[in-house]
Amino acid sequence: MTRSGxxxxxxxxxxxxxxxxxxxxxxxxxxxxxxxxxTGQDRPKLGLLATAVGxxxxxxLKMYGAFAGWDVEVSHLxxxxxxxxxxxxxxxxxxxxxxxxxxxxxxxxALWRLHGLDEALTEAWRxxxxxxxxxxxxxxxxxxxxxxxxxxxxxxxxDGLGLLPYSCGVHYDSDxxxxxxxxxxxxxxxxxxxxxxxxxxxxxxxxxxFIQAVSVAPGGYAYKLEHDGAGGVKELxxxxxMLTP
Numbered sequence: 001m002t003r004s005g006x007x008x009x010x011x012x013x014x015x016x017x018x019x020x021x022x023x024x025x026x027x028x029x030x031x032x033x034x035x036x037x038x039t040g041q042d043r044p045k046l047g048l049l050a051t052a053v054g055x056x057x058x059x060x061l062k063m064y065g066a067f068a069g070w071d072v073e074v075s076h077l078x079x080x081x082x083x084x085x086x087x088x089x090x091x092x093x094x095x096x097x098x099x100x101x102x103x104x105x106x107x108x109x110a111l112w113r114l115h116g117l118d119e120a121l122t123e124a125w126r127x128x129x130x131x132x133x134x135x136x137x138x139x140x141x142x143x144x145x146x147x148x149x150x151x152x153x154x155x156x157x158x159d160g161l162g163l164l165p166y167s168c169g170v171h172y173d174s175d176x177x178x179x180x181x182x183x184x185x186x187x188x189x190x191x192x193x194x195x196x197x198x199x200x201x202x203x204x205x206x207x208x209x210f211i212q213a214v215s216v217a218p219g220g221y222a223y224k225l226e227h228d229g230a231g232g233v234k235e236l237x238x239x240x241x242m243l244t245p
Contacts, residue, residue: 008130009163009205010035011138013170013197015216016099017066018245025065030216030243031202032099035132036072038204039096047095048076051111052103052136055080059101079115089120097130100137106149108136109159118161125163135170138203142168144191146181154178156185164208169196172223186225187233193226201240215240 010031017026036044046067050059055078067074077091078084085091092098098121100108112118125131131141139145144158145168154177160168169182178196185191195203195210200217203210213222222238 005128007125007128007207008035008038009125009141010038010130010132010202011141011164011168011170011195011197011205012132012134012202013138013172013199013222014134014174015200015220016134018216020066025062027066028070029200030245031200031214032132034202034204034214034243035097035099035130036070038130041096043071043073044096045073045075045094047092047098048074049098049100049133049137050076050103051079051117052101052105052108054103054107063099079111079117083115088115088117089123092117092120092124092129093127095124095129097132098124100131100133100140102133102135102137104149105136105139105147106157106159108140109161112140112161122161122163131163138170138197139168142166142194145169145194146178146185154181156181156190158191164194164205165192166194166210167191167225168194168203169223169225171199172196173198173220182225183233183235186227187231189227193224193233195238196223196225198222213238213240214243216243216245218242 020027142160142164146154147157198220201215201220224236228234
């Protein structure tokens, strides 16, 4: 397998999938096509992780259906009630792209660490496997962000993998709790400065450097947040590159 030698992360604020106009299930949006193109493979191997939703069988089945018409080789890794592959590390390293579902990011990280998937995913990232995901699957690669893992009222969470040394905001324009809490937590120093994404927008990093935002949602934006030096926060709006939905 030939990879680019670069380490890519595509952190999606929302909008990975859309209702299919032809079928009764969802289909991937242009954000996932963009991620798959980063692999450089004609028929990429796409690995699905549904840890954040307790390895929900319905979600996994829906994903196989969603990619049925795409030129990708789909497989999945579960940890309930035990890992479904003999060597999870080897499976991760065999993939060209990993997609992590939304759900509980706190539970996801606890289980990844319990099964050694945190170290294996770090190794895969360094080896050039594209890491991607939505919501919890975006937060996990960063230092942290805010989450509803503990209840409907969002809480600050700073226990991510930290491959990216930033905070992350997801669902930034659709959940009214998200923006003020992330701004407050960056201003207070609970979280480092970082990036946020509206629905339909994704953050693309190469190594640990933010490269660009991409979007399938007209009017959707990304944002950079940083301390203003006076106990507050500066938020810079980033115009994303538009993709075919």
